[in-house]
Amino acid sequence: MPGDSMRRRGFRRFTIFRFIALRFAVVGSISTAVDLGIFATLTGLASLQPDRANAISYGCSIVTSFLLNRGWTFEDVRGGVAEQFTRFIVVSLASLLLSTMIVAGLSAVMPALVAKFLSLPIMFLWSYSMTRRFVFWRED
Numbered sequence: 001m002p003g004d005s006m007r008r009r010g011f012r013r014f015t016i017f018r019f020i021a022l023r024f025a026v027v028g029s030i031s032t033a034v035d036l037g038i039f040a041t042l043t044g045l046a047s048l049q050p051d052r053a054n055a056i057s058y059g060c061s062i063v064t065s066f067l068l069n070r071g072w073t074f075e076d077v078r079g080g081v082a083e084q085f086t087r088f089i090v091v092s093l094a095s096l097l098l099s100t101m102i103v104a105g106l107s108a109v110m111p112a113l114v115a116k117f118l119s120l121p122i123m124f125l126w127s128y129s130m131t132r133r134f135v136f137w138r139e140d
Contacts, residue, residue: 023073024128027065032120035061036113043112050112051104058099062092065127074136084135091130099123 035057042053066088106115
């Protein structure tokens with residue numbers, strides 16, 4: 001029956017989505033650990049301003065995220081490394097701007113590290129959506 005074929009295809013796509021989303025979450029956790037560790041070190045030990053520390057720590061997490069997402073999370077489905085990295089940088093710079101605005105705004109009313117933690121769920125949703133749709137999208 002045609003309906004069965006469509007259901008199987010839909011189930012297959014959902015299973016692939018869950019698998020990719022789980023891997024993206026693992027990569028995101030690793031990248032977040034890099035981001036938070038560097039941010040905490042720069043604000044705590046180096047007494048750097050939160051917005052500057054965020055820019056540096058987020059930049060380090062961008063490189064970590066690209067390498068792990070390209071090599072493990074997503075298949076190399078569209079374009080070469082240079083093209084993907086360029087698109088990834090565009091998404092990451094937009095994410096950096098959004099993250100920095102959130103952290104700077106919240107750190108005016110709470111400790112910087114708390115502000116950083118509160119920005120993480122927003123940044124996860126934004127990053128996954130843009131990475132999947134713009135950087136490593138697949139043609140079906």
